Amino acid sequence: MALTAYKDMTEEELRIRQEEIIGSGSEDELHDLRCFLFRESVRLTTKEQAIDDKYERFETERRQFRDEMRDLNRQMERDRWQLRQETELFDKRLEVLKSGFDQLAADKKRLEQDRMMLEAEREVVERARLGSGEFLFRGVSDSWTLRKRYRDLIKIFHPDNAGGDHEIIQMINQEYEELADAYGA
DSSP states (O other), X not given: OOHHHHHTSOHHHXXXXXXXXXXXXXXXXXXXXXXXXXXXXXXXXXXXXXXXHHHHHHHHHHHXXXXXXXXXXXXXXXXXXXXXXXXXXXXXXXXXXHHHHHHHHHHHHHHHHHHHHHHXXXXXXXXXXXXXXXXXXXXXXXXXXXXXXXXXHHHHHOTTXXXXXXXXXXXXXXXXXXXXXXXXX
């Protein structure tokens, strides 16, 4: 029987045929059976080795995949942590900017008020310069009130003070002298 005939048999048929050949087979049949079994053994060993190689490659790829997934998860956690840190920093910077803008708005408002007060003071000073000192001593009716008003005006407009002015002091002194002569002080 040819070697290819053994390949077409089922396992049960092959087992029965092997027992017949071993029990009452010729030398040629025994030799053919041995060759078939050897080739089958080599084929199965080769297939088993191929399967083992594939299994090893599969396990290697699985370990690599697991390691890559672990590395990716670590990287993702680091990225999340960094994103949280950057978000917190952004929020803090935004708060600083907001408070800075609020402070700027408050400073602008205060500056505008100061400017308005300065304009009002300049207007008063300008009126005092344009007009005579009568404006400063309006409502004075006797020498005692005149001296009191004079002292108050000198304290306010003395050149050593922040709002003081030498010209206004000269005007105050001139008006005081004129009124002092009029009230006999």
